[in-house]
Amino acid sequence: MRGKSVGLITLSNTIMRDGSRCFLALRPEADWYAVRDHVVSLNGATLENFLTDGVTEAWIDFSYSGHQFSINDSPGEYWFFVKQPDCPDSILDEVARHFVSLLGPP
Numbered sequence: 446m447r448g449k450s451v452g453l454i455t456l457s458n459t460i461m462r463d464g465s466r467c468f469l470a471l472r473p474e475a476d477w478y479a480v481r482d483h484v485v486s487l488n489g490a491t492l493e494n495f496l497t498d499g500v501t502e503a504w505i506d507f508s509y510s511g512h513q514f515s516i517n518d519s520p521g522e523y524w525f526f527v528k529q530p531d532c533p534d535s536i537l538d539e540v541a542r543h544f545v546s547l548l549g550p551p
């Protein structure tokens with residue numbers, strides 16, 4: 446399902462089986478460690494967990510503005526999830542813009 450456009454970024458609104466919302470997909474222009482380290486440069490964000498097999502996949506969990514987020518590197522993309530699907534688009538836009546500054550536009 447296509448979501449709301451905020452500036453040049455379109456936030457998607459795909460609700461996953463666990464109830465979380467996938468709101469963004471970006472190209473993997475940086476490795477897992479750079480993405481993990483970029484979390485803490487988002488003012489107010491806290492890195493909660495980083496799990497990787499070191500070869501094929503990583504999960505990065507963080508909190509920001511009272512919401513829980515996860516990033517997973519699906520083959521060919523980083524997928525961004527928010528645990529609470531009713532998280533305001535304004536917060537999702539802040540997160541999206543922050544990571545677009547590292548990974549480039551979708």
